[in-house]
Structure formats: structure tokens, C-alpha cells
Amino acid sequence: MVSHMELEQSSDTFARRGPSSVASSGRRHGRSSRHQRHGSYISQDFPEFTNTGDVEIIIKAGSRTNRYLLHRLYLTQCSGFFEASTSQEWSRGTGTDGSAGELARIGEGSGSDTTRNRGMKKRWRYELDPGANRDDVPMLVQKEEAAVSLFGANDGRPPPPRSKPPASNGSFFRSVANLSLSSHGHTPPPPISQEDQDLLTDYDNLFRIFYNHTPALDSIDIATAYIQCKSLLTLADLYDALAVVGPRIDHHLLQFNSRLFKQIAKYPPSYLKLGLLAQSKTIYQEALIHVVGAWPQGERHIRHQLPESVLEIIEDKVEDLADIVGRIEGRLFRLSLTTARGERVSPYNHYLDWLVVSLFRQWLADATSPPPPPPPPSRSQTAPARSSHGHGFQSSRGGPSNSISTQIQPYSPNTITQPTNIGRSLRQIGLAPSTYLLHEECKRFLKLSPELYSRDNLKKFERRMDDLKVLARDATKPLMKCNLLGGGEGVLYLTCTKIEERDFVWLD
Structure with missing residues (x-):
């Protein structure tokens, strides 16, 4: 726990430092040394440190007002704004003479001034300025604040002694009585907006x-x-x-x-x-x-x-990922099966296996290509319809043409675009080979050649398709690594992007 004397001495030390400009306070993320200086001090006096606070902050919103009496020491440790605005160059904090600047040191000057300066300390005051327009961002602005005496008076001197108590004031006591009566009614404060x-x-x-x-x-x-x-x-x-x-x-x-x-x-x-x-x-x-x-x-x-x-x-990162995807796609399209002699299959040496490769390549081309554009509307759809009143036109949807507006869809990771479509297909090849080119699709394809279709040929066809899927899965391994800490379940795109230390821009 920091004592009051230590806190005041620390605040005074910070006040005597050289001036720092607002520009030098820094807006770059994570570059400030204030984070290292921020300690673990916890006080139960928050938010008003009556004895040691030297920065008064008034936050007013609607009908509510919050008051804080905090320490310059902690505010400047945590905020570049307070560090700059309480510096000698920018500060409006008042000293013993009621003007901005440093406090006169005890012992300096003549006897009467020394007596008046004893027990004085510097204080800053901030109020929340809502701005001139509704769109302005509310911001704390520094206000003039009179010097505060430890005796509680603004002039730094103890109150003069009284020879007799002041005369009673009837209106004062009536006001106090009325205040007491209203307090028993528990009148709630007016509500404020969210x-x-x-x-x-x-x-x-x-x-x-x-x-x-x-x-x-x-x-x-x-x-x-x-x-x-x-x-x-x-x-x-x-x-x-x-x-x-x-x-x-x-x-x-x-x-x-x-x-x-x-x-x-x-x-x-x-x-x-x-x-x-x-x-x-x-x-x-x-x-x-x-x-x-x-x-x-x-x-x-x-x-x-x-x-x-x-x-x-x-x-x-997008460009690097696209380069890797391009290389993997080329490798997949070049995949082929081999004969017992180690030759690549062709229509001349093994027609059935060549059909397996052809079906795989056709599926890959369809799976990694963007969907075809929609067909152009027919003439009956594009021709404007005359309104029932004989003037103006109606849209083909039956309403006024100016009522049709384009709505911006919210961002969704599952919306299919070309890169997402490729990523989904590659993830299917690398992680779920049992979800594409299955029995029914192979059967339907082989039936296109009635002279080849038989139960035995269908089994051979499916077996060779499984062999080709294994080769394809191995080819996509560089893209299958998931660097997400939350896992890639349900994600349709590639998650293999590697984030390095230099990618955290606030560390530059």
C-alpha cells in the first residue's frame, strides 16, 4: 500500500519532469512504456481519494454525474492523454498564486507568502465536453481549478476565528426541514438513456x-x-x-x-x-x-x-495462399493411375482406368470452378408493364420500380465465393474422401458405356477410384493443416495460414 506522503512525493516528482508534447505521447498500439510502469496498487478509496487526489474528473451524461478524484501519478502512467495534458507545457493546473505552473516551494519567498503556500498542492480539473454537434465524440477537456488548501478553503488560509456564533437564519432551517421531508419520500432520480x-x-x-x-x-x-x-x-x-x-x-x-x-x-x-x-x-x-x-x-x-x-x-497472406492452392490444383489435375507395367493409363492401354481418371478430373474441374452466370431474362420478364393509370411504369415484380433496393448481406463465412468454393473442395479431398464420387455416381457414369457396364467392372472402377482418392489426399496435405486454436469444424475454407511474430503490427 502506497502511503499518502509517498503518493504526494511521487506526484510532485512527475510534475517536475520535462515537458512532453501531445504528439510525443504516442498513438501507436502497444509501443508505450506506461504498460510496464502500471503497478498493482489497489485502493478501497476509489473513485474519490479525498486526501491525496489531485485530478478531479467530472463525467456528466444526461441527468447523472459521476465525480472522480484521482492521482496524476496513476493517470499519467496509464494514459498518454493525461501525461501530455498535465505536463508543464499544456497543463492548466493551478499553483499557490492561482495561475498555471509549478507550486512555490515551502521556504521560498517572504514569511507571509511561505505561510500562505504551506499546505497547498496542485490540482487539475477535467469535465466531459459533449461537443457542439450530435456526431461529435464526447471528450474530456481541462478546466481552470483554484488551488486547494489542506484546510479546505480555496485561498490556502485557515478560516478566521469567530468571537460569537452567527445569528440563526430561519429560512435556512426551513430549507433543511424541507430537504429532510423530501429525502423521506425517496424521490428516484430521473431516468437516463441507455x-x-x-x-x-x-x-x-x-x-x-x-x-x-x-x-x-x-x-x-x-x-x-x-x-x-x-x-x-x-x-x-x-x-x-x-x-x-x-x-x-x-x-x-x-x-x-x-x-x-x-x-x-x-x-x-x-x-x-x-x-x-x-x-x-x-x-x-x-x-x-x-x-x-x-x-x-x-x-x-x-x-x-x-x-x-x-x-x-x-x-x-491471401496471395501466398493462392500460390500454394494453384500449385496443389495443378498437381491434382496431373494425377493419374498406372498399369501393372508402371505406365500411365490411357485410352489405349487401360480404358476402364482411364475412365476413372477422366471422371475424377471432371469432378475436380466442376468443384473448383465458379458457378455459371444466371441465364439472361426472357423478353417477357424485361419488358416494362404499363401501369393501370396509363402513366409511369411498374417493375416486373408488380411494385413501383423505385421500391426495389439492393440489400447488403451481412458477412458470413459460409457464403460461397470462388476462393471459398475451392477451399471447400480441397478440404473435401484432403479430409473427407468418403463424401464425393461415391457408388451411385460411379454407377451412373459407367452406365454411359453399356458395353463396359457389369458388376465386376463397377467394383474394379470403384476400387481404382479409391486408389486415385488416396493420391489426391496426399497431394493436398500442405493445405490441410489447421492453425485455428478453435478448430476448423464446420469451416468451408482453408485455415492453414501461418501467423508469424512480425504479423502482429503493434510489436513493430
Whole structure:
């Protein structure tokens, strides 16, 4: 436990450091040394340290107001915003003369000034500014604050002695009586919106983490926890405190275990951004593998949400994966069976086995190709229909043409695109050979040659198809490795992307 004297001495030491600009406080993820300086101090006086607090913070949202009286020492350890705004260059904290700057040291100056300065300390005050417009992000702004005396008065002097008690004030006592009566009625405070309540909760969680208290985050519903964590990380990013807040968020979400990995598989782009802000290797890596495997699904969303450095990593990984897939596809199309003499089968040396290879190659081509475009609409579908009123046109769907709108579908890993289609087919070859080119399909194909169809030939055909499937499974092994911590069950795309240490951009 840190004593009051030690805390005040530490705060004074921080106040005497050289000025640091806002630009130098740093906005790069994970690069700040504040995370290493953040200690494990826990105090039961949170959120108002009446005796030692030197930074007053007022958070007002709707009809509610939260007041914090915290320590500059801890705020500057955890936040670049507070480190810069309480520095000599930027600070509005007041000294003994009522103006910004350093406190006069005890013992300096004449006797009367020394007496007045004794017991004084510097204080900063911040208030939440909602902004001029509705779209503005609420932000703490520093306000002028008078010097605070240990005696409780703003002028730094003890109150003058009184020769007799003041005269009674009847109106004062009536006001107190009315206040007492209203308090017995338990008048509830006016309600506030959910948005305002969330804002108060975010700031409270932010300061709780600064003082090593557990933040109030949902530990049952992971969807709610995600929203809370994302909002808190956004706030921490605003005050350059990700290095301190991120590990708390990472620890909280990892407690969901398998449920977390299932959510990441459903919403990879969203969790990729969250993992980046939280500087969570686990969440970031898991989401990045999903994003690369399902690319270009979610590309539009990702390009608007992530920094260029992450986009470059995604594009490099997608290109590397496409190169490997191309080589494996070429190898699969070149697969063939051999005769007893070791020759590749052909229509001239073993026609039945050559048919096996032909059917496999046709299936592979169909399975790895994009679906054909839809047929063009007929003339009756494209011709506009005259409305019943004799003016204007109606769409072929029967409603006004301007009522037809294109809806953007939410991101889904199971939406079939060309890369996803290839990935699904390759995973089928490498992991589930018993799910394609089965008995009925082989039988239907062989019946196309009535002169060859017989029970014995069908058995030989299926046996040779199994031999070819084994060769195909071996050829796809480089793509079958799953690097997901949550496993690849139910995933239709490739999950073999390897994430290296250099891919964690906040470590650069």
C-alpha cells in the first residue's frame, strides 16, 4: 500500500519532469512504456481519494454525474492523454498564486507568502465536453481549478476565528426541514438513456482498470461482452491507454473459451479489429486466419475498419495462399493411375482406368470452378408493364420500380465465393474422401458405356477410384493443416495460414 506522503512525493516528482508534447505521447498500439510502469496498487478509496487526489474528473451524461478524484501519478502512467495534458507545457493546473505552473516551494519567498503556500498542492480539473454537434465524440477537456488548501478553503488560509456564533437564519432551517421531508419520500432520480448509461459505465471501467480494479463487463453473454469491450477499447484508444486496457479485455474475453472461438468464426472482421485494439495475439491470430481463408468475403467492411498495415498483411497472406492452392490444383489435375507395367493409363492401354481418371478430373474441374452466370431474362420478364393509370411504369415484380433496393448481406463465412468454393473442395479431398464420387455416381457414369457396364467392372472402377482418392489426399496435405486454436469444424475454407511474430503490427 502506497502511503499518502509517498503518493504526494511521487506526484510532485512527475510534475517536475520535462515537458512532453501531445504528439510525443504516442498513438501507436502497444509501443508505450506506461504498460510496464502500471503497478498493482489497489485502493478501497476509489473513485474519490479525498486526501491525496489531485485530478478531479467530472463525467456528466444526461441527468447523472459521476465525480472522480484521482492521482496524476496513476493517470499519467496509464494514459498518454493525461501525461501530455498535465505536463508543464499544456497543463492548466493551478499553483499557490492561482495561475498555471509549478507550486512555490515551502521556504521560498517572504514569511507571509511561505505561510500562505504551506499546505497547498496542485490540482487539475477535467469535465466531459459533449461537443457542439450530435456526431461529435464526447471528450474530456481541462478546466481552470483554484488551488486547494489542506484546510479546505480555496485561498490556502485557515478560516478566521469567530468571537460569537452567527445569528440563526430561519429560512435556512426551513430549507433543511424541507430537504429532510423530501429525502423521506425517496424521490428516484430521473431516468437516463441507455446511451448515456453506457458512456458512464465506459469511463468508470476505464478508471477502474487504471487502478487495477476489475471492470464491470458481462461474463455470461459473449455478444454483450463484445459490445462492452469494443466500446471500452474505443474509449481507451481516444485517451492513448490501449497498452493498459487491452490486456484486461484480452483476459476477460479469453474466459469464454470455445464460445469465443465460435464467435470469431462468425464475425472475423469485427474480432480482427477488436484483437488489434486489445493487442490480443490469440484473438487477432484467430480472426486473421478466418479472414484470409474466406477472402474476399468482408473485404469492403475490412477496408473501412482496419489500418493499411493490417490490409497489407491480409493481402500478402491471401496471395501466398493462392500460390500454394494453384500449385496443389495443378498437381491434382496431373494425377493419374498406372498399369501393372508402371505406365500411365490411357485410352489405349487401360480404358476402364482411364475412365476413372477422366471422371475424377471432371469432378475436380466442376468443384473448383465458379458457378455459371444466371441465364439472361426472357423478353417477357424485361419488358416494362404499363401501369393501370396509363402513366409511369411498374417493375416486373408488380411494385413501383423505385421500391426495389439492393440489400447488403451481412458477412458470413459460409457464403460461397470462388476462393471459398475451392477451399471447400480441397478440404473435401484432403479430409473427407468418403463424401464425393461415391457408388451411385460411379454407377451412373459407367452406365454411359453399356458395353463396359457389369458388376465386376463397377467394383474394379470403384476400387481404382479409391486408389486415385488416396493420391489426391496426399497431394493436398500442405493445405490441410489447421492453425485455428478453435478448430476448423464446420469451416468451408482453408485455415492453414501461418501467423508469424512480425504479423502482429503493434510489436513493430
